[in-house]
Amino acid sequence: MRTSTINAITTFTAAQRFLRYVQVDTQSDPLSPTCPSTGKQKNLGKVLVEELAAMGVTDATIDDQGYVYATIPSNSPKEVPVICFCSHMDTSPDCSGTNVKPIVHRDYQGKDITLPDDPLIVIKPAEHPDLQNQLGNDIITASGTTLLGADDKAGVAEIMAAAQLLMDYPEIKHGTIKILFTPDEEIGRGVDRVDLDKLGADYAYTIDGETAGSIEDETFSADGVTVTIHGISVHPGFAKNKLQSAIKIAADIINSLPADRLSPESTSDREGFIHPVSIKGSVEQAIIEFIVRDFTDDKLSAHEAELERIVKSVVARYAGCSYHFSVHEQYRNMKQVLDKHPQVIAIGLEAIRRAGMQPIQRSIRGGTDGSRLSFMGLPCPNIFAGGHAFHGKQEWVSVQDMEKAVRTILHIATLWEEQV
Template identity: 45%
Template sequence: MQHIIDRFISYVTIDTEADPNSNTTPSSAKQWDLANKLVEELKAIGLQDVTIDDKSYIQATLPSNLDYEVPTIGFVSHFDTTPDFTGANVNPQIVRNYDGGDIILNKEKNIVLSPSYFEDLLLYKGQTLITTDGTTLLGADDKAGVTEIVTAMEYLIKNPHIKHGTLKVGFTPDEEIGRGADFFDVEKFGCDWAYTMDGSQIGELEYENFNAAGVKLKFKGKSVHPGYAKGKMINSMLLATKYISKLPKDEVPERTKGYEGFFHVVHLDGSIEETNVQLIIRDHDRKKFKKRKKLVEKIADKFNKKYMKQFGTDIVEIEVKDQYYNMREKVEPVMHIVDLAEQAMKELDIKPLIKPIRGGTDGSRLSFMGLPCPNIFAGGHNFHGKYEYVPVESMQKAIDVIIKIAELTAEKYKK
């Protein structure tokens, strides 16, 4: 396991935080640091056709060692980290033989990772955990996935007696800001199907995700001296809060689960003259998703009609943009690829946890680009924050799943 730990730490200590305000790909120049390292590492372990394009998308091939044809399978992960929490100066802590108690992440700042709050910790008693030091995220999302794919390929190269068809590796930038599949060359990848190694808890196997849209709202106001403002001032900040209050109060992330969709205010800034709000809309059901988009526009229309006489023009500008769709409609016609991953887990004594993703994944975009791509666990927990951790044993199991999928595919299509 030390080999896995060393590789993972070598990745997470490289800052690859994505920048949502950038128009370049990758969105941050520092993502090249890990991308270039990965290219050299893939070559060093013996993969073939290792390429990196001008936008830092990486592809590589492990040729088949069979004397008959089987489908070509891909494994995909992203190497950027979220801008939600800093990924600079990551200082991982290794907790061996976890005893089930509190883990002091940062004594000075009294930051504690506790099973009294994060109950999943108790699943990993006796295992080796990698945590943060309480000041940064860890980056297991998705450098755990990257670690697992590289290590699985290395193992197969060193153990040629394990039979497999052609396997492809793909690593992407900017997944955390919704751009991970923007320039992924599916045709060049040349796979019949693929798996993203980007899930959380051990056993997760997902082929459903949210339909997603982003909403930008601009509220306009009129600034007048407050002593003489009666009937004249329009405070755009108050307009924004009134608008938000019109959204269903229980349909927010903190009050929903499973297949339940939501509206989520992710950013608000403003002054009397102008306030900008960003929302995201999420729903697994396409019809409900469309209704949610219509609702935010309907509320904006009502505001504009109400204030038209006083303001003279639209007081709210709204832009609704689809981000990704539920990959279920693309994966269901080829459900054997999910069944294959489920069988692999069962043969490794891993209990499959098949459930919808309450989020998105490169696999969703890739599925709609012609590459069906379910999502498999990478092992991490509490992504995007200082309480993030990953059990090393879960990473080893993910590696085993990749290898087993390759083996099962070779067996299934044996003539």
């Protein structure tokens, strides 16, 4: 009965909400020390709180750090685990999120999509194979000068649409549902300041994945590495046999990295990588920031050891120079936690089936808020939101896939109630 009720729903608000949300600039800033890293992220948070209150959600709040919390009370007589649905409000600093102009391409028929504000930006089915599954659907893109923001405002819109339906359809039985919207996920700080006691959830699902039907129970394990190179600065007019430029040493280190393996450009599937993401400095000192990724902690450590061997070997060629090698943990593979809570994944898989899809269980070559939440004591796999080509101007999402995500959220809520 509950399955048929949910699948019979034909009025969804996810797309309409999404079209509004993407027009609020929420780009995060990795160079900012504040939380949230940009105050404008709170602008969307305040909108969400107002909309939740309008639905009848009485405790929706946004705190000083930009986190949005809300509760949909249980309508079941059973004692049901408290389930949280989580998405992040910020967009990537990799591409502008200012003045996003969303466009709905109705009844997509399989052709290239040329974006009007920059005709050089073309979304081609040959490069985006998931478009082949979208014939007859409605595709949302940006106009060509910005990213769209489907990562992760699609997830935000889907949770909001599901919340509205849970409030409107009391026949959909569920336990207590918690809603969490986070800032700064794109810069690795999404759950730095989350108050898990205030949230009060037993299990969670991030709605931040890609292809419809996918559920991700495994992420990379991730570290950051900072290499600081100390050169020797001498006036360039008198530098012969004396000056040792830290900038040139840094360039030599980067040039010494393997080209045919251990780089994002040469790896896929379960292969890890070492990736320099920034370099800055002067003749006297240069700093290279790396990210290191793999699915096991042992391989992660091996990559870091190889990187340090390269650094040591290069610096040894420059007399009188030295380096400092610092590793800091970013997140760990959430599968280490989720394997201890198989019901969380089992319910996610069944919810996807009930929403009319064949589940795709897979790993992420990246991380989500769920990675860190899982290790903080809140087991949290990742469910699809339907967006594609994240962090760039070719980003797109299907309206119909967003509606499937909403149904999946509703089925997750009811399945936890059924199985008590």
